Amino acid sequence: MSEAKFKQIAQTIISRIVEGHYPPNSKLPPHRVLADELNTTPVTVAKAYKLLAEQNRVESFVGRGTFVCGESRLSQAIHVSEDESEFNFSILQPCLSYNIMALQDAFQKAAGHITPQLIGYAEYSGHQQHRQVGVQWAAQYGLSGGTTQNTLLTDGAQNALSLLIEALTKPGDTIAVESLTYPGILAIASLMRREVVGVEMDEHGMIPEALQQALQTARPKLVIVIPSHQNPTGINMPPERRESIARIIRDSQTWLIEDDIYGFLNPEPVPAICNWIPEQGFHVTSLSKAISPALRCGFIKVPESQISTINAHIRAGIWLSSPFNYEVAAELMSSGQAFELAKQQQLLAQQRQQIVREILQTETSSQQGYHVWLRLPQHWPQERFVLEASKRHLMVSSGSYFAVRQPTDHIRLSLMSINSEQRLREGLHQLKALMETNMTTEFPFQV
Template sequence: MSSTKFSKIAQIIEKRIDEGEYPLNSKLPTHRVLADELDTTPATVAKAYKLLADKGRLESFIGRGTFVCEPSELSMAIQAPEDEADFNFSILQPCLHKNVLSLQKAYQVAGQQLTADLIGYTEHSGHKAHRQAGVNWAKRYGLEGGDVSNTLLTNGAQHALFLLINALTKPGDTIAVESLTYPGIMAVASLSGRNVVGIPMDGHGVIPEELEKVIAESKPTLVVVVPSHQNPTGITMPECRRREVAGIIEKHDIWLVEDDIYCFLNEEPIPAISNFIPSKSFHISALSKAISPAMRCGFVKAPQGQVTSLNAHIRTNTWLSSPINYIAATHLIDTGEAFEMAAIQRETACQRQHIAREILPQLQCHSSGYHIWLPLPESWKAERLMVEAKNKNVIVSSGSYFDVTGNEPDHIRLSLMSVSTEQRLREGLSILKALMDSDVNTLFPF
């Protein structure tokens, strides 16, 4: 039995799930029934079911059968590459082939610098030199007031979000986020039993008057914003709006988490919101977007009075982030190579944004970000386009995964950096454009 055959069966089943033929929580046909329908063997169907169970689309119970799972919004919005033939526009990451050689050398240096002290336990979330590297990284891109006493190390930005949400709120509390936001924030809130409320946005980010209204009506404990190259809209909040947001936070008994993971993509450094309210804000930066997702190095600048509590949470959660990653990261930051790598990624993003605007003329914005928030023709719904694009080996993220209100925005999010070359970028975007230009009612008259 070829792996191709059961993979094709799995694709048929997954398409039926996506199109609603097999609804969420419904029971699928038995192996034998589906095998007869598709002219294959029960063993092939069993392997297809197993493949989809590993992807989280199905769940099997002994004696009860196989059922359709409700997919995680995070896993659907950010789909790991499975086939090199795919044009994967769902992952926000650097163009990794540009960074491989520098990372190889950095980890060689890390290996040479290993000592007994560095590979043992340590206090304060990590070694002083590594915290200083985090201070230097964030300072370059607009953060003030960071030092080794108020900067903590985490296993990347996602771990930092999980840490702060669980340390600063309790189950049942409300967290205010941008009305269109990164699904990872919603995933943390859901897993932790926190409620989420959206703050309406305009072209400069969260609207101050709406933030005031949400605070008054929903009484959130915490506000989370992504001020630079916001995911998914791509909006970068100007300094004047940042000052307005800071002023509102200052007036209320509330914390701010500033997830500034894309700060290195700004043409010039923009002051962090945290600069204006250092006693009420937590600033997150990390190396996953500039260097590599594998380099799990996140930095949190916290109010001095919260450092001890956060260190206790980190010890309970992971004890400390891997010093080996931080030795390599510190070498890259101290030598300046990390900033050069970040600049190359920004230049690459600018080039790819230009290509996207050539192929997709409906794009109006000029951005240096990793992604675009693409409006769809009136005839297309985001969910349907996502399914049909996938049938053409083009993987995109539906706008519905980012909408806090549960609506389906008439947009999709496209990452421009995860496709390996500019040529493949053009090919994938051209396929997507041809699909969007087609009449969905003619293609699918039923």
């Protein structure tokens, strides 16, 4: 076969990926099957697969086959733009227009607290009064046992996840996550060359029996769970399930990272998984989702045996997070505004969940969460839907970015980054109209 033949086949496969015939994380046909379909040879198909692997479009595994890449890049999963004509349903953040006045006031008051000690270097991961902010915040939403000694400061939760994965694992180690998970975790694992295994979920979150099996077969060094308003499914893990997960972790040689940044959205505090396994669990939270991502205030409650190790990683990586930002957080905490802002966002999220149910005529897995995990109609491949939505300035997140080597027919809709209810309703009505459109007749695909 000519050299152009395998390139032509590679382009055919790319077109099928874009059209949704081969969804992200799905397995491609064996060489001989595709060769028979395209009237070529298995050798030519193998060359096409090799070319696609070099372009990072597919991944091949000995004995398992070739899979479409999951595309876990954050820049594709989460769209950040200052274009006011866009309806940004892709990014999870608080409805910031409600928090501006409180933040302005807190920044002004914090500026009056500036001393040489505040703006200089500090031991550990920051000043004691700022670590106390993390203790109070996490305790309010279900964590027990936090102190200013075992609570460390980071530049937000993403920084916390990154440094914990680096500190607790090494290249080639396996990390167990929920089968649908936050793409930031997948991005960190990919950059650090850690393997990821997905653990099956049900309506209550990660399934204990599936975790037990993963621990026995994949032997992960680390398990990461998002128990509250799980990203992307919106599932809220009940206390009984949390205790079951903790019991399985306790009987293993594995660390747990509990990514609990949405715990403040629970109507009543729910016990943290780490409460049952304080010497094996790392509890991560932050102020980004309740107050502002720009504060970069993240907190880790660390097992006593690991405090010096994690402190060393923080010091080597960033030395310390901005004390001034934490002074702002302390001001919000001491005035009580931090919890008032969190409550306001919780109530707003409830209202917006109701708006989604009203307009899209669908049930949602959460009554309080910032987002909806939305199943698309059968006639809409998710990648194609995301493409057509973006042409209409509707930015949504494909479910493929959250899947650990398993296909999904969902998209994730953030409900909070659009500041006005009127704009939210307008965007949802446009999404509904697009979902009801017959993709095949209205939008014939052009390669």
